[in-house]
Amino acid sequence: MKNGKRLAHFLLHLHPATVNEHALRPSFTWCMGGIAFFLFMLETVTGVLLMFYYRPTVESAYQDVLDLRDVVSLGVFRELHRWGGHAMVIAVVLHMYRVFLTGSYKAPREFNWCIGVLLLLLVLALSFTGYLLPWDQLSYWAITVAANLAGDARPLLLGGDSVAEETLNRFYVLHCLALPLLAAVLMSLHFWHVRKDGISGPPL
Numbered sequence: 081m082k083n084g085k086r087l088a089h090f091l092l093h094l095h096p097a098t099v100n101e102h103a104l105r106p107s108f109t110w111c112m113g114g115i116a117f118f119l120f121m122l123e124t125v126t127g128v129l130l131m132f133y134y135r136p137t138v139e140s141a142y143q144d145v146l147d148l149r150d151v152v153s154l155g156v157f158r159e160l161h162r163w164g165g166h167a168m169v170i171a172v173v174l175h176m177y178r179v180f181l182t183g184s185y186k187a188p189r190e191f192n193w194c195i196g197v198l199l200l201l202l203v204l205a206l207s208f209t210g211y212l213l214p215w216d217q218l219s220y221w222a223i224t225v226a227a228n229l230a231g232d233a234r235p236l237l238l239g240g241d242s243v244a245e246e247t248l249n250r251f252y253v254l255h256c257l258a259l260p261l262l263a264a265v266l267m268s269l270h271f272w273h274v275r276k277d278g279i280s281g282p283p284l
């Protein structure tokens with residue numbers, strides 16, 4: 081197959097030949113899945129920009145975050161990243177609620193519901209790991225309390241007995257690399273299934 085034809089086939093797969101009318105109605109989908117995806121892209125772009133400045137060490141983390149607020153030009157990306165993260169958690173929960181209300185978790189979409197549950201856990205884990213990175217009193221004690229609830233998994237979570245530089249390093253790698261990559265893979269699978277199963281419709 082020639083390259084031009086291959087591209088045309090790929091584009092045809094991106095844009096379906098037919099779309100059900102209700103799938104385009106925001107009153108049906110609330111557009112929350114799309115908004116959650118948009119926020120994920122926003123978090124990725126602003127997060128990469130923050131990585132150029134923020135250093136995950138006990139000596140610099142807190143000061144770097146203060147400098148992002150007070151000194152660094154375009155430090156506003158930190159605010160966008162923080163508020164975008166909160167908004168994404170809300171969007172994903174509302175998306176799940178819409179899917180539940182319209183009964184869209186039923187066959188043949190039950191597998192996509194399960195992928196969705198994993199995505200929700202990942203988004204919560206992203207929010208949790210990001211919370212420690214400013215390394216202020218609030219984040220330090222919040223993670224200490226959460227780790228106390230983790231029982232035997234505590235050393236695995238913290239990388240030691242208490243919240244320290246090992247924890248900061250562990251959370252940084254999870255937050256910036258492992259969790260977003262896993263989320264991207266699961267989102268691809270999620271979208272492929274949305275396309276394969278089609279968007280559900282209102283009850284007839």
Ligand code: HEM
Pocket residue numbers: 109110111112113114116117120172175176179182184185189192193194195196197199200203267270274278279280281
């Ligand atoms: C990062 C998180 C997520 C993203 C970006 C995402 C994205 C999307 C998008 C764009 C759609 C197309 C229709 C729509 O916007 O409603 C969709 C559909 C769907 N999502 Fe999600 N989703 C996420 C999390 C979840 C969660 C937490 C669940 C449930 C536990 C879920 C279950 C489903 C199901 C079952 C459908 C098919 C709905 C239908 O056919 O009416 N998703 N998702």
